[in-house]
Amino acid sequence: MTTPTDPSAGLERFLGAQLTTEPIFLMARTASMGSAAANRKLAQLELKVRHYSVLALACGEEQLTQRELSQFLVLDPSQIVAILDDLERRGAVERRTDPRDRRSKIIAPTAAGRELYAQARALVESSTAESLSPLSPAEREQLSRLLKKVAF
């Protein structure tokens, strides 16, 4: 189970580079590698992290409109449309016009959607477990905590 073209090969020489200090670079790199890894795993369900994220939110407690999805995921509303078209075509979610505001639509998961989410979630979990393997459990907690603080 070797990573195809491991990006961290013989780069030790440059670890002292000033860029390595910049959080923006570190975040870009980790996010890039992380989602790439997750995408590889999710491929067996014909999903991408984008779809997974939307599905996850749809399966949550709170009901989200597409507008809220776009804000939460930092994606253009038009992209949400595309993602939902995919998920709806697969019968994983439904669009229900919000009775309290008939302009917006609430995204609701189907039974199959919840099932799909469960499987996808397991894959993502294993993926992040691998990605964060250089960290101790305590450090992973720390990382999540700090990221969450920054993200909102």
Next chain:
Amino acid sequence: MTTPTDPSAGLERFLGAQLTTEPIFLMARTASMGSAAANRKLAQLELKVRHYSVLALACGEEQLTQRELSQFLVLDPSQIVAILDDLERRGAVERRTDPRDRRSKIIAPTAAGRELYAQARALVESSTAESLSPLSPAEREQLSRLLKKVAF
């Protein structure tokens, strides 16, 4: 100096969502917002983070070939070509064929390039300062440390 369309508006309702637990999502969101903010600042120098990153590495101690740049930045070699075309056209860097292996080229900064880097760096610093404002100095250190551990 207000952020155009602040993505963190009235999202408190969803902070309990399970997605918020997933590091992959948190990293994607922070990286997305972070680089967007940095790009806005760098725009006044007609730069993007991509260019900044390459320029930064070029200005570092170690000499990098394009191949090494592509690995370090997790970008396809062809994209490095495009970025270097931009930077070289601006007279910020030069491509020098590596005397020890005439296949590869070493990227070297010009005087103007170093000057440009200095300005860009200041902008990026201020951008990350804003992005990480919810964190204490100690926490920022922590975050960088953990990210670096994951990134390599």
Next chain:
DNA sequence: CGTCAATCGTTGATAATGTCAATGGTTAAG
């Protein structure tokens, strides 16, 4: 009540990025 501005999802056009195969020049191994 009726206007009018604002908002939502959607579509479509266009730019920016990502991905991948193929090429000429170069190198290392045998």
Next chain:
DNA sequence: CTTAACCATTGACATTATCAACGATTGACG
């Protein structure tokens, strides 16, 4: 001297990002 591998580059193509416009709906205000 041949062959396989590697590098930068190009070009084709897919994915994603960005933005303007539209019909439908809402809320505010006269």
